[in-house]
Amino acid sequence: MRIKMNLPKLLLLLLSINSFEQHLQAQQTTVDSSVYDRLADLEKQVAYKKPGEDHFMVVGLATFGFVTNKTTVTSNGTSQISKTNSLADADHYEFSPMLLWRHGEKFLLEFEPSFDGNSLGVNWADISYFAAPGLIIRAGYLVIPFGTYNKRLAAGWIDKLPTDPAGVADLPPGSDFGVEVEGGLPLGNMKWNYDISVTNGMQLLPDGEIQGAGIVDNNENKTVTARLGLLPFSNSSLEIGVSGLYGTVGDDNSSFQGRKSGMFALDANYVKLFNPILLNIKGQYNYIHIDKQNYLNPNDSTSYSFDNNNSSGFAQISIRPAGSHNKLVKNLEAAFRLGNFTTPKNSLWGQKSNLVEAALLYWLNWRTALKFGYLSSKTTSTTLGDQGTYTKSASFFLQFSIEL
Amino acid sequence: MTTISIKSIASLLIISAGLIAVFSVNGCKVSQKVAAKTGVQLWTENCQRCHNTPSAASFSAEQWETIGLHMQSRALLTDEERKKIVEFMKQ
Numbered sequence: 001m002r003i004k005m006n007l008p009k010l011l012l013l014l015l016s017i018n019s020f021e022q023h024l025q026a027q028q029t030t031v032d033s034s035v036y037d038r039l040a041d042l043e044k045q046v047a048y049k050k051p052g053e054d055h056f057m058v059v060g061l062a063t064f065g066f067v068t069n070k071t072t073v074t075s076n077g078t079s080q081i082s083k084t085n086s087l088a089d090a091d092h093y094e095f096s097p098m099l100l101w102r103h104g105e106k107f108l109l110e111f112e113p114s115f116d117g118n119s120l121g122v123n124w125a126d127i128s129y130f131a132a133p134g135l136i137i138r139a140g141y142l143v144i145p146f147g148t149y150n151k152r153l154a155a156g157w158i159d160k161l162p163t164d165p166a167g168v169a170d171l172p173p174g175s176d177f178g179v180e181v182e183g184g185l186p187l188g189n190m191k192w193n194y195d196i197s198v199t200n201g202m203q204l205l206p207d208g209e210i211q212g213a214g215i216v217d218n219n220e221n222k223t224v225t226a227r228l229g230l231l232p233f234s235n236s237s238l239e240i241g242v243s244g245l246y247g248t249v250g251d252d253n254s255s256f257q258g259r260k261s262g263m264f265a266l267d268a269n270y271v272k273l274f275n276p277i278l279l280n281i282k283g284q285y286n287y288i289h290i291d292k293q294n295y296l297n298p299n300d301s302t303s304y305s306f307d308n309n310n311s312s313g314f315a316q317i318s319i320r321p322a323g324s325h326n327k328l329v330k331n332l333e334a335a336f337r338l339g340n341f342t343t344p345k346n347s348l349w350g351q352k353s354n355l356v357e358a359a360l361l362y363w364l365n366w367r368t369a370l371k372f373g374y375l376s377s378k379t380t381s382t383t384l385g386d387q388g389t390y391t392k393s394a395s396f397f398l399q400f401s402i403e404l
Numbered sequence: 405m406t407t408i409s410i411k412s413i414a415s416l417l418i419i420s421a422g423l424i425a426v427f428s429v430n431g432c433k434v435s436q437k438v439a440a441k442t443g444v445q446l447w448t449e450n451c452q453r454c455h456n457t458p459s460a461a462s463f464s465a466e467q468w469e470t471i472g473l474h475m476q477s478r479a480l481l482t483d484e485e486r487k488k489i490v491e492f493m494k495q
Contacts, residue, residue: 044465057467102470110474130473133483152478158455184480186434193480229480234438236449271453278452366456 055104060097060112063156064088065371065399075389092163092399093117094156106130124175134183143175145182145195145227146243147265147284150174156401160280160318160335161359162373163397167312167341168284172245172263173212176200178222189234196226201247204256208295208308208347210249210288219257223247227265237272241265249290259291276323276330285313297348297384304384306346314339320363333361343382350382359397367404373397434484443492446485454479458493465494 068085096114103109108130112123126140143151149168153159164170178199185192201223202210227243245263250256267284290308297304318335339355359373374396381389441449451457463471472490475481481489 055466055470057463057470059471100470100474102473105469108470108473108477128473128477130476136477138477152454182477182480184476184482184485186438186482186484188433189435189438191482195480234435236453239453269453363456366458367462 055102057100058097059100059404061094061155061157061401061403062096063092063094063399063401065092065162065397067092067162067395067397069393069395071391071393073389073391075386088117092397096123096155122175134185136182138180138182139178141175141177142180142197142199144172144178144197144199144225144245145180146172146225146245146263147227147286148229148239148241148267148269149284153282155403156399157367157369157403159401160316160333160361160371161337161357161375162371162399163357163375165284165312165314165316165337165339166353166355166377167310167343168286168314168339171286171288171310171312172202172210176202176212176223177217191231191236193229193231194227195229196224198222198224199247202249202261203251204249204259204261204290204293206296207298208290208293208306208344209349210261210290219248219250219252221248223261235272237270239267239269241267243267256293259293261288261290263288273323276321278320278322280318280320281316283313283315285311287311299348304346306344306350306384308344308347310341310343312339312341331363333363335359335361345382346384347382348384350384351379352382353377353379368402369400371397371399371401373399434482439484441488443488443490447489447492450479450481450485450489451475460493460495463493468493 064087066085066087069083071082073080073082094114094116096112098110098112101107101109106129108128109126110128111125114121114123122141124141124143126138126142128136128138131137145151147168149165151174154164154169154174176197176199178197180195180197182195183193199222200217201219201221202212203218204210223245224247225243225245227241229239229241231239243263243265245261247261248258249261250259263286265284265286268282270279270281272279288310292305292307294303294305296302314337316335316337318333320333321329324330335358337355337357339353339357341351341353341355343349343351355375355377357373357375359371361372362370364370375394377391377393379391379393381387381391383389448457460468468490472486472493476483476486
């Protein structure tokens with residue numbers, strides 16, 4: 001049979017075939033693209049879980065600034081005034097890169113070296129294993145779970161004020177070698193969390209001071225520290241915590257052998273938006289007791305004794321009009337803190353200090369703050385042989401703090 | 405200054421341990437109200453407990469997984485909270 005077809009019909013047929021082919025190709029491309037997207041997504045999901053993939057990151061923080069201080073010391077009716085102006089001073093400067101390695105979904109290594117203007121130290125170097133929901137096991141050089149300030153609030157870009165609260169941040173020392181278990185768990189509408197560590201513990205020095213034992217463990221006993229936190233509201237706005245620490249601080253084979261230390265802390269944190277104001281209230285109280293003992297006075301090598309108890313605490317409030325529509329206003333925050341630090345009476349470092357601190361912050365972004373602060377402290381000496389010396393100090397700060 | 409004995413502090417630790425045990429037995433169940441919370445709600449409520457709420461653009465999706473673990477151990481978030489917040493930040 002002979003098919004008769006003229007030229008226009010032939011062209012029309014060819015065009016139709018071409019159009020159909022293009023349609024098929026388009027469909028094929030759509031299918032391929034969808035499959036490729038899905039494959040890419042799966043590869044990404046596998047990569048998140050795969051140990052040894054590129055799960056390394058560096059974050060960190062830096063704080064620097066300027067402080068001007070005037071101190072008046074009054075003793076036996078005579079006053080002495082001293083003034084300082086300092087850039088990036090040792091007490092208020094920090095540069096701390098933080099290195100994080102995540103291996104799969106279960107392991108996290110954290111390392112934070114820190115330069116504080118005087119020395120290069122390490123804030124923590126530990127490995128965490130996320131064993132089960134509500135169970136994290138950690139080992140290494142870790143932040144002990146005593147209160148919340150050192151573990152959660154001490155970073156310059158988190159702290160609303162230019163300085164650490166006196167005493168709270170230093171006693172007991174923040175980090176130690178040991179193991180830790182912790183976790184957060186639901187409790188109906190509430191939440192609770194626990195944090196328990198077993199560490200080398202601290203060392204009681206001949207003059208009665210305590211210090212972090214660091215690398216060298218001074219006795220065979222270990223120190224147990226535990227914190228229990230409760231968030232009673234379903235919106236997590238309030239957290240209250242209680243901590244305790246118990247351990248031997250005396251050196252083995254010394255007159256201090258078996259001497260113990262017991263400490264407790266209470267902490268509270270309340271953060272809630274009362275539109276347009278974000279209200280932020282925080283506080284912590286530390287109490288430290290060390291067994292009474294005869295100590296050595298390094299000034300004259302005589303023996304002396306005192307009730308070796310310390311207490312420190314702070315309460316702070318900050319308000320930020322975070323809900324304001326004005327960009328300048330919403331980035332401002334005002335903070336105010338009251339503090340108290342009492343060291344053992346009749347020791348060589350006995351004192352009672354009351355501190356008042358205020359700051360105005362401007363948030364350049366969520367993790368970068370410019371702080372203008374004022375700190376006033378009044379200290380009465382209770383030191384052995386120097387009772388009653390009164391020190392009044394006032395400092396102004398201009399501080400920049402960033403986390404990256 | 406009030407003196408608090410080692411015995412009181414040891415008692416406090418024992419009471420705390422007891423509370424942990426009680427919570428472990430009776431607790432750890434989440435209410436429907438809390439279970440229904442979205443990542444954005446949990447992000448708002450939990451991050452600001454310590455610091456300003458972060459921007460999702462601050463880190464890559466890959467990095468948010470790592471940050472999520474780091475923050476879970478610092479703020480003692482529940483597993484569910486961490487997963488929902490990280491998913492929200494990765495979007």
